[in-house]
Amino acid sequence: MLRRPFEIIGANKRAYLAINLMAYGLVVAGFIVGIVFPDLSRAQAQTQQTDGTADLVTSLLSNPWLFAVVIFAVNIGRLSALTIVLPSLVVPFLGLPLFAYWSFMTGVTIAPTTDMAWVALIPHSLTVVIELQDYILLLLGVYLLGRSWLWPRTAGVTTHRRGYLRGLRMLGWLALPAVVLLVIGALYESFSLLYLVHPLSLWLL
Numbered sequence: 001m002l003r004r005p006f007e008i009i010g011a012n013k014r015a016y017l018a019i020n021l022m023a024y025g026l027v028v029a030g031f032i033v034g035i036v037f038p039d040l041s042r043a044q045a046q047t048q049q050t051d052g053t054a055d056l057v058t059s060l061l062s063n064p065w066l067f068a069v070v071i072f073a074v075n076i077g078r079l080s081a082l083t084i085v086l087p088s089l090v091v092p093f094l095g096l097p098l099f100a101y102w103s104f105m106t107g108v109t110i111a112p113t114t115d116m117a118w119v120a121l122i123p124h125s126l127t128v129v130i131e132l133q134d135y136i137l138l139l140l141g142v143y144l145l146g147r148s149w150l151w152p153r154t155a156g157v158t159t160h161r162r163g164y165l166r167g168l169r170m171l172g173w174l175a176l177p178a179v180v181l182l183v184i185g186a187l188y189e190s191f192s193l194l195y196l197v198h199p200l201s202l203w204l205l
Contacts, residue, residue, distance in 0.1 A: 030107020092146030141171030
């Protein structure tokens with residue numbers, strides 16, 4: 001049970017590495033665009049202010065455990081399920097371009113426009129690395145699902161239905177370590193915002 005996800009990754013190294021390059025590369029590209037065009041980054045920050053995201057984060061800073069639960073729920077619901085997995089269950093590979101857009105816009109959003117933001121980025125960058133790896137595992141899963149669905153012989157079966165089921169099984173295996181990383185990422189993000197980013201921001205004020 002513990003080895004199976006790693007066996008799937010090992011058997012699909014090229015796809016795994018390509019998805020890593022896509023995910024991290026688009027975040028870096030968005031980050032550079034956000035630095036070159038800081039108004040874009042500010043616009044994203046303003047959106048978080050108007051939609052209540054910033055206020056929610058502030059209200060939960062005093063309770064890191066509850067904050068971690070909220071982060072986990074958002075990451076597994078809005079992004080993992082609604083952006084990556086569920087669309088790919090209906091349209092092959094659809095989660096890949098949807099996530100690509102999210103990756104780029106995330107890079108734009110985290111691009112620092114102030115000295116305080118640059119300091120906050122130091123601990124927060126690890127959050128980005130951990131959470132991206134969660135989604136990369138799911139992206140590999142939806143890639144294998146789509147490939148098995150459209151070309152069932154790649155999964156060692158002869159019908160599209162069996163290919164779909166075989167791909168769905170591989171996605172399920174890869175979802176196990178992804179959920180573990182989502183928990184780790186949520187805990188780190190919550191406690192780092194409270195005990196690293198927040199004190200640093202107060203020190204710089």
